Amino acid sequence: MDPSVLTTLKILLIGQSGVGKSCLLCRFTDDTFNEENSVTIGVDFKMKKITVDNNNIKLALWDTAGQERFRTLTPNYYRDGQGAILVYDVSNRDSFTCLETWINELNKYSTKSNVIKMIVGNKIDQERKVSREEGIAFAKRHQTLFIETSAKTKEGVHMAFEELVRKIINTTSLWDKIEDTNVVRCNDENIGIEPSSCYC
Numbered sequence: 001m002d003p004s005v006l007t008t009l010k011i012l013l014i015g016q017s018g019v020g021k022s023c024l025l026c027r028f029t030d031d032t033f034n035e036e037n038s039v040t041i042g043v044d045f046k047m048k049k050i051t052v053d054n055n056n057i058k059l060a061l062w063d064t065a066g067q068e069r070f071r072t073l074t075p076n077y078y079r080d081g082q083g084a085i086l087v088y089d090v091s092n093r094d095s096f097t098c099l100e101t102w103i104n105e106l107n108k109y110s111t112k113s114n115v116i117k118m119i120v121g122n123k124i125d126q127e128r129k130v131s132r133e134e135g136i137a138f139a140k141r142h143q144t145l146f147i148e149t150s151a152k153t154k155e156g157v158h159m160a161f162e163e164l165v166r167k168i169i170n171t172t173s174l175w176d177k178i179e180d181t182n183v184v185r186c187n188d189e190n191i192g193i194e195p196s197s198c199y200c
């Protein structure tokens, strides 16, 4: 990737209604959080420029705007996505269970065979129903990135988007390096050292 060129990447947010997709997006793009107990804010699209490892990137961030309540997204939603953030709510086991369906949909409709996936366990400020280890095991099984976040407290949010973008622009070296002490591979022995995200 030529660092002098502003590259646009399309990133998709996917997951059950209410897991916090819109809030993650608002936290990342505007540093805001909607406390309201509404089901979804219904954001559908946001742009943000970021610099990752000296690469200037324009992100086109797509949210479902509530379409997922009808159980499926249109194939068009997945078109040309280079990255996908699959979100569940760590305080809602059902949202974790149905991740399998969302990842299958993504695999079915994605027009890019090498779309980079990241599993995000959101709402870690809440009482957990899904352990970190279960999240990591799921990510390992599907060979995706993994991170836990709270859109409310901001924890992990910027890192999630940055790591996804880093992997998209740097895929070839993925298996060769661990750039951050907070980042581990899922197949490392040291999963217990409190990583913030992992490469699988």
Ligand code: GDP
Pocket: 015, 016, 017, 018, 019, 020, 021, 022, 023, 024, 034, 035, 036, 037, 038, 039, 040, 041, 042, 122, 123, 124, 125, 126, 149, 150, 151, 152, 153
């Ligand atoms: P979406 O349907 O997946 O887009 O979910 P929303 O972003 O609309 O969020 C659904 C609800 O969860 C809202 O009431 C948010 O305030 C709340 N929420 C989102 N993220 C978090 C979080 O990290 N922690 C807590 N405690 N609540 C959150």
